Amino acid sequence: MSRISTTFTSASSTGRKLLIPFITAGDPVPEFTIPMMHEMVTAGADIIELGVPFSGPMADGPVIQRASERALEQGMSLRKVLKLVSGFREQDKNTPIVLMGYLNPVEAMGYQNFTEAAKSAGVDGVLTVDIPPEEAEEYVSLLKAREIDPIFLLAPNSSDERINKMDAVGNGYLYYVSLKGVTGAGHLDLTEVEKKIQQIKKFTKLPLGVGFGVKDAQTAKSIAQIADAVVVGSALISKIENNPNNLDKAKQEIVDLLASMRQAMDS
């Protein structure tokens, strides 16, 4: 069983819901990333999603796009992201890491090379936003052969047939994008989200993470009551953006927000 599945299984036995923070690797500088990851774990993160910056991020909102741009300006690349993961693994052998990004950097590196390098760096899951299961046969089988979980998105407009397909091809968990739109977008309608989650659960036994629109402790708590995991991204990255000259303050604000979410989810 993968590190991701183990994490979900042991949490569900105690009724605990997972907290999954997302930050973009190398934002605002590469040195920020590894210490931030460790502090997020201390603050209550169960899995970390690490964004791989890309120059054409068509599914991301402005906050994450700007994070990508900052990281790319610092020379961040897929290979360097993998180095950061290795660096994190020197001190933390347990917290699962999921890389989230776009296909082109993976294609440039080659599926074979990428999956091997990801395995040896200590990556547990890969969510490649712009590869649908129909195009992913070779990619998914290479990932699975190296015991890396391919993670797929579900959207509010995903049909039963699509949910079935994601269940068949995905591992680890499925990531439900709770809003139409892009990362960091508008307002969550919890009743809608709950209805959709019930529909999804009919077709899959995979745990379900919910993200897009999780901004504060209260939303995190509400999501935790209906899903297996809460994903938070743009709200954290805003802290980096708002404190360009004081990264210690950014780090502290991220830690505080995560801790408040953790507390609200557990209470």
Next chain:
Amino acid sequence: MTEKYHMPDERGHFGPYGGMFVAETLMLPIQELNLAYQRFMKDPEFIAELDEDLQHYVGRPSPLYHAQRWSRELGGAQIYLKREDLNHTGAHKVNNTIGQALLAKRMGKTRIIAETGAGQHGVATATVAARLGLECVVYMGAVDVERQALNVYRMKLLGAKVVAVESGSKTLKDALNEALRDWVTNVDDTFYIIGTVAGPHPYPAMVRDFQTIIGREAKHQCKVLTGRSPDALVACVGGGSNAIGLFHPFIDDVDVKMYGVEAAGDGIETGRHSAPLCAGRPGVLHGNRTYLMEDDDGEIIETHSISAGLDYPGVGPEHAWLKDIGRAEYVNITDDEALQGFHALTQMEGIIPALESSHAMAYTMKLAPNMDKEQIIIVNLSGRGDKDMHTMAQREGIKI
């Protein structure tokens, strides 16, 4: 090639290229669009309405003009210009926006969005939106808004809202990202009119199908005027919609050579160009697999061309396929050469071509002299040059 050319497959593949590489949030809207497009392209009523508009609103058929003086001057093949510059709004772009806007109307969408680089596709979209009474939002890179102020004004006159995109390199690729974001957010009432043969399936096939009117007319006109088929076709390639529009009806006519002309900018060797087919490699961007301008890490690199309409790091997936199977040949022309083409046509024939089309003219100047006088080249004059007066004057140090 004994079997008839029939591309793409049902999921939008041209060999290894094309496809639907989009986030799950876009999958349903794209599938819906595909179904509507498949249905209406077989609907005689829809086709009749489209034909009617192309004739009376766009002004088709566009002439196939024998450039006799220029042909004589070059001393080789007879050059025929397909006059897409004479269409309403001054370029081939409107062939596609008319088609997609009619489709939007049939699908019950009330809001149109588009991306634009030079502003030609934005103007063509704003034009048809005005005519059909649809709300229209055009995304344009902030850099392009600056350098194409005249087209921004035209779009505003036509009632469109122009959004300056401040992210990334602030050019066409970023405008495309922004338009896709708008679409995922407002998909219920919004139709996204993509301007070229790129993007996820069905766009490359759909935009092609709306543009093949160029090649179908040219084929017929050439027969009528000369009694025979052309020997070569020449068209500029940015995203590649005017080129595929001309090429596609000739693909099975294997004796007809096809030349797609990419923008070499300052020269391929300088790295400052927009020629992914000549100097890029395959990758995935904006929903399809195709040749891209990218670095070793797979990051998209900035492009350069004097012509804003060719300034794009990707190219339509069908061109990628035609290159790989050797059916079309892709060549490149520098900014300086394009300017020579621009002046040559203006002085020899009294026709001022768009800077995009000037790349095709410049390549024709290389090709024609090496062919016989009895041979025929059809060159796609995809747009008129009025929009480029400012760029030209600036380049040549003239104040207007």
